[in-house]
Amino acid sequence: MLKNSYFYVITSFILALFFSLLSMRVVYKSDLDSNKENFFKEADRQSVLLSLLIEKDIDFIGAGANFYQSGSKQDWLQFPLFASSLLSSSESLISLQWMQKIQENEIEQHTKNAQQVFPSFNIYTVPKDQPKTFGYVMKNHEPIYVATDIYPRDEANIKLLGFYSSRERFQLVLDEFMKTGRPSVSDKIRLLQDSLEQNALKTGMLVYHPVFTTDKQNIKGVVIGVLRITSYFEQLISSTSLGESLVVRIIDTGFDAEDDPIMFQSTQWDDFSELIYTSSIKIENRVWKIEYKTNEKFTDYQRLTLFWMFIGSLAISVLIATLTFMVTRDKYRIEKLLAIRTKELHYLAMHDDLSGLLNRRAIRNIINSHINENVSFALLCFDIDKFKQINDTYGHPEGDEVLRHISQLVSKYLEDKASFFRLGGDEFSIVIKVESKEALTKIANEIHHLVENSPTQFDEFEISQTISIGGVLWNGEDKKELIKAADQALYQSKMKGRNQVTIYD
Numbered sequence: 184m185l186k187n188s189y190f191y192v193i194t195s196f197i198l199a200l201f202f203s204l205l206s207m208r209v210v211y212k213s214d215l216d217s218n219k220e221n222f223f224k225e226a227d228r229q230s231v232l233l234s235l236l237i238e239k240d241i242d243f244i245g246a247g248a249n250f251y252q253s254g255s256k257q258d259w260l261q262f263p264l265f266a267s268s269l270l271s272s273s274e275s276l277i278s279l280q281w282m283q284k285i286q287e288n289e290i291e292q293h294t295k296n297a298q299q300v301f302p303s304f305n306i307y308t309v310p311k312d313q314p315k316t317f318g319y320v321m322k323n324h325e326p327i328y329v330a331t332d333i334y335p336r337d338e339a340n341i342k343l344l345g346f347y348s349s350r351e352r353f354q355l356v357l358d359e360f361m362k363t364g365r366p367s368v369s370d371k372i373r374l375l376q377d378s379l380e381q382n383a384l385k386t387g388m389l390v391y392h393p394v395f396t397t398d399k400q401n402i403k404g405v406v407i408g409v410l411r412i413t414s415y416f417e418q419l420i421s422s423t424s425l426g427e428s429l430v431v432r433i434i435d436t437g438f439d440a441e442d443d444p445i446m447f448q449s450t451q452w453d454d455f456s457e458l459i460y461t462s463s464i465k466i467e468n469r470v471w472k473i474e475y476k477t478n479e480k481f482t483d484y485q486r487l488t489l490f491w492m493f494i495g496s497l498a499i500s501v502l503i504a505t506l507t508f509m510v511t512r513d514k515y516r517i518e519k520l521l522a523i524r525t526k527e528l529h530y531l532a533m534h535d536d537l538s539g540l541l542n543r544r545a546i547r548n549i550i551n552s553h554i555n556e557n558v559s560f561a562l563l564c565f566d567i568d569k570f571k572q573i574n575d576t577y578g579h580p581e582g583d584e585v586l587r588h589i590s591q592l593v594s595k596y597l598e599d600k601a602s603f604f605r606l607g608g609d610e611f612s613i614v615i616k617v618e619s620k621e622a623l624t625k626i627a628n629e630i631h632h633l634v635e636n637s638p639t640q641f642d643e644f645e646i647s648q649t650i651s652i653g654g655v656l657w658n659g660e661d662k663k664e665l666i667k668a669a670d671q672a673l674y675q676s677k678m679k680g681r682n683q684v685t686i687y688d
Contacts, residue, residue, distance in 0.1 A: 195507035203496030226475040234464040244408030248392040266334035278409035282328040308349040360393040370440040416447040437469030538590035540605040563613040565652040568681040570609035588639040651676040655687035
């Protein structure tokens, strides 16, 4: 016994430690997957945030376009007041330009009108790979879009007035307007506000917003919004819940971005390598690919949790080993108690709670046993006449007492010569070994008279009761036919007016 106890103790310790470590493995994997999922969700959230920030500024620029679309030319001089309100609502929108559509024959008059407000105004362009050129240079007499007003009207911005684009890229933007009616976004550019040097960082982006005529068939001008894109990325990094454990790179895959596609890249981008996630956002006519990386697989809290789980695993393994020793020592006592309890449960499964008689489950077993043993026996079934009326008149507790009283009467009469059952409600059955119909009839009549002449006694009153009995002597039929015959005999007793005995022939 002692030798077996040591074997069980050692085995339980090893198994407990194994399953504890297995649980730690599951927790480790779960935390890893959870952190990965959270990283992906945070990356998607940041992408949506970036898209919303840019869309908000595009809406501001659209409001500037609506100013020129819905207002009259007399109102256009109030543009600085309107633009000032828009720029004060955004950290990234730094300038708005009004590029008015001018036909070749309108240039002279337009220049004179503009010089009344801006004396230095003069038409010029910068053709691709050529120096600044004054005057009209278009070859096919097409209209030009001239920078006619700008906000803020500072010294650097005023110099842009009179500029029009003669490059193919701007014509592609106009074509896109006519196809979609939507704004168009440029690739990364150098901002005039930063420097005129070619080696200056590109920190800006242009949004071209069309201003259509009333019939939407033609364009009467373009409002250009100048955005400082670095402000978006600063907000992107500062708003993440992952803090310094997240780095970002944004790549522009749109038109003309091939020479310098990286819009932004965190300074520590190359130092991170654990988890990588890529998403994309659509900014009007452009698609930005956004890459995220992190080096943090686990938080400090998760590492501490895993450590204490290991310590807890050791403690639990020792505790289980101790409990195993105690359980093994008490094994025989527990087995004995279980056997007693099993016997009690078997008794409860086969007996009726109210009367203590055998129940419906037990009657099937006993009938099958008698049939298999081929002994001569009979089945009696009886109901209490008008039992519902007893319950309705006296109450259910009194009705239960009647059931108990009849159960005790008949049990005492039968002693150990038969099996007595309560099937439910006021239905009872008796399986008794008899040799003849006459003997069965005699027993049934004696039970009938016993119940009829023995009312249930209470402190202040008594309840008389009668029963209807149906019986059948087994003659080789199966259980189902036997029960059916007994039920038919009981039914005949009820049809005769109750308080009768009928033996099935």
